[in-house]
Amino acid sequence: MKKLLNDPANLVAESLRGVERAHPELRVDHDQRIIYRADAPVTGKVGLLSGGGSGHEPAHAGFIGPGMLDAVCAGEVFTSPVPDQMAEATKKVDGGAGVLHLVWNYTGDVMNFDMAAELAAAETDTAVEAVVINDDVAVEDSLFTAGRRGTGAAVPVEKIVGAAAEQGRSLTELADLARRVNDNSRSMGMALTSCTVPAKGSPTFDLPENEMEIGIGIHGEPGRRRVPIATAREIAEMLVEPLLADRDFTGGDGVLLFVNGMGATPMLELHLMYAEVAALLDKAGVVPVRSLVGPYVTSLDMAGCSVTLARLDDDLLRLWDAPVATLALRWGM
Amino acid sequence: MAAVDVDGLERWLRLFASSVAEQQDTLTALDAAIGDADHGANMNRGMTAVVDALAATPADDPAALLKQTGMVLVRSVGGASGPLYGTFFLRMAPATGGASALEPEVFAKALRAGVEGVVSRGKAELGDKTMYDALAPAVDALDAALGAGDPLADALRAASAAADQGRDATIPLVARKGRASYLGDRSADHQDPGATSAALLIAAAAAAVAEQGPP
Numbered sequence: 377m378k379k380l381l382n383d384p385a386n387l388v389a390e391s392l393r394g395v396e397r398a399h400p401e402l403r404v405d406h407d408q409r410i411i412y413r414a415d416a417p418v419t420g421k422v423g424l425l426s427g428g429g430s431g432h433e434p435a436h437a438g439f440i441g442p443g444m445l446d447a448v449c450a451g452e453v454f455t456s457p458v459p460d461q462m463a464e465a466t467k468k469v470d471g472g473a474g475v476l477h478l479v480w481n482y483t484g485d486v487m488n489f490d491m492a493a494e495l496a497a498a499e500t501d502t503a504v505e506a507v508v509i510n511d512d513v514a515v516e517d518s519l520f521t522a523g524r525r526g527t528g529a530a531v532p533v534e535k536i537v538g539a540a541a542e543q544g545r546s547l548t549e550l551a552d553l554a555r556r557v558n559d560n561s562r563s564m565g566m567a568l569t570s571c572t573v574p575a576k577g578s579p580t581f582d583l584p585e586n587e588m589e590i591g592i593g594i595h596g597e598p599g600r601r602r603v604p605i606a607t608a609r610e611i612a613e614m615l616v617e618p619l620l621a622d623r624d625f626t627g628g629d630g631v632l633l634f635v636n637g638m639g640a641t642p643m644l645e646l647h648l649m650y651a652e653v654a655a656l657l658d659k660a661g662v663v664p665v666r667s668l669v670g671p672y673v674t675s676l677d678m679a680g681c682s683v684t685l686a687r688l689d690d691d692l693l694r695l696w697d698a699p700v701a702t703l704a705l706r707w708g709m
Numbered sequence: 710m711a712a713v714d715v716d717g718l719e720r721w722l723r724l725f726a727s728s729v730a731e732q733q734d735t736l737t738a739l740d741a742a743i744g745d746a747d748h749g750a751n752m753n754r755g756m757t758a759v760v761d762a763l764a765a766t767p768a769d770d771p772a773a774l775l776k777q778t779g780m781v782l783v784r785s786v787g788g789a790s791g792p793l794y795g796t797f798f799l800r801m802a803p804a805t806g807g808a809s810a811l812e813p814e815v816f817a818k819a820l821r822a823g824v825e826g827v828v829s830r831g832k833a834e835l836g837d838k839t840m841y842d843a844l845a846p847a848v849d850a851l852d853a854a855l856g857a858g859d860p861l862a863d864a865l866r867a868a869s870a871a872a873d874q875g876r877d878a879t880i881p882l883v884a885r886k887g888r889a890s891y892l893g894d895r896s897a898d899h900q901d902p903g904a905t906s907a908a909l910l911i912a913a914a915a916a917a918v919a920e921q922g923p924p
Contacts, residue, residue: 429787429788451787451788452747452750452751452754452787453747454745454746454747455747455751455787455788456787456788456789456791457787458783458784458785458786458787458791459783459784459792460783460784482789482888483789483831483886483887483888484787484788484789484790484791484792487789487792487793487830487831488787488791488792490792491783491792514891515890515891516893517893520885520890521884521885521886521890521891521893522886522887522888522890522891525891573745573746573747575737575747575750576737576741576746576747576750580741580745580746581741581742593888593891595745595888596745596746597743597744597745597888597891597892598892598895600891600892600893600895601895
């Protein structure tokens with residue numbers, strides 16, 4: 377393992393020191409590992425809280441700021457944060473209009489956010505709602521599994537709900553909106569390499585030079601199947617076909633086409649993938665009206681990509697275009 | 710017949726902590742195969758915090774000790790294991806009925822309450838390839854042995870053997886809960902890391918009571 381490290385056990389804590397020094401518009405509670413807007417709580421605005429394991433940077437802290445999230449809780453690498461953190465963060469972002477938990481669908485995250493909501497209900501009278509993001513079509517038979525994972529759809533969900541929260545929409549409206557964006561989004565990912573969890577020190581799985589994993593999540597876990605390496609054009613087909621089979625993206629509304637890097641894949645390759653995916657969408661009658669290309673939801677140093685499609689009606693399109701000022705997404709301000 | 714007091718419970722927790730520390734790499738390797746390679750590190754962090762808390766804030770009675778242990782695990786582990794192991798100890802606490810020493814039947818009842826807490830938190834069923842696959846046969850074997858009049862130490866040895874069998878029986882299973890479930894059929898032929906740490910938990914209980922010796 378070759379990494380920029382002092383001690384793997386201190387990686388998250390020491391990285392948060394850097395977040396604090398580099399970005400004065402953010403505050404860091406180092407004891408509880410909460411990153412939050414310097415102006416939190418925003419009076420009268422619903423507080424938006426997310427979070428999860430570390431190792432997905434710029435998710436989750438990169439999505440904090442005006443027009444997106446108010447706070448996130450950082451867990452250990454690939455490990456959900458704990459209820460105390462979430463309950464404390466809920467208090468920090470409560471501007472009197474309630475707090476919405478945007479939970480990426482992983483067993484640990486869902487359980488910990490559940491316990492946090494129980495704690496918050498016992499200790500405060502803050503209204504808390506939770507919406508679970510689950511967009512990953514690689515998980516088949518979702519009735520017999522932990523369900524579809526929350527992956528790339530978190531970006532449009534958190535961006536769009538963030539914009540609506542700035543407009544003063546209510547907790548209930550925002551929860552409905554989050555569910556609507558989630559329902560309108562699908563993702564599929566692939567890996568060219570595994571990744572190395574620093575505490576383990578070696579790659580999570582062995583992937584020979586001539587093979588790749590299709591249907592991966594964002595935790596270095598193997599995917600649904602292992603296949604021989606293929607061209608980018610063939611890989612694009614393997615990713616797009618299940619997305620279009622799972623949901624109809626044709627018709628009047630356009631889509632956000634989000635090509636996400638898994639951490640170690642260069643932008644040069646990601647834009648090549650964007651062109652391949654867009655060409656397939658053209659053939660299928662799906663119209664990309666907005667695009668996002670880059671590493672936003674990563675899996676440490678994994679090479680590979682995921683494709684997310686999110687159908688945007690006029691309301692969702694306006695909210696996507698609304699101003700946002702975070703480390704990862706920044707426009708209109 | 711031996712009763713389990715605060716000292717006995719502390720011995721259990723310390724033995725579990727040391728076996729988790731010894732087996733940390735094994736637990737992580739099992740998790741790397743079908744999960745995300747952090748079960749050993751997470752459990753070791755949690756049980757280290759539990760042992761630290763034993764010294765920092767000594768508990769007066771079993772219920773307080775079990776509650777403290779559950780809270781520390783929920784606070785320090787994260788992932789799914791934190792809420793699951795945390796809930797296990799949090800649910801054991803009230804089932805002790807406030808006794809200062811737990812008679813074998815009370816200890817068994819508390820263990821079962823803990824296991825039921827794991828089920829209600831994780832919604833797992835038998836055969837889903839989870840820690841429940843080790844815990845369920847363990848509490849069944851414990852009740853059966855106590856019902857047959859075995860002393861607690863022997864009954865816990867039987868429970869530990871049943872947990873080990875349950876752990877081994879997860880190998881051919883296809884996971885239906887947790888991160889391993891994403892693998893579908895590829896999760897078969899791997900031993901479940903959660904069932905493995907759960908078997909260590911029961912083995913530690915057996916060792917703690919065996920060390921206590923005859924009354």
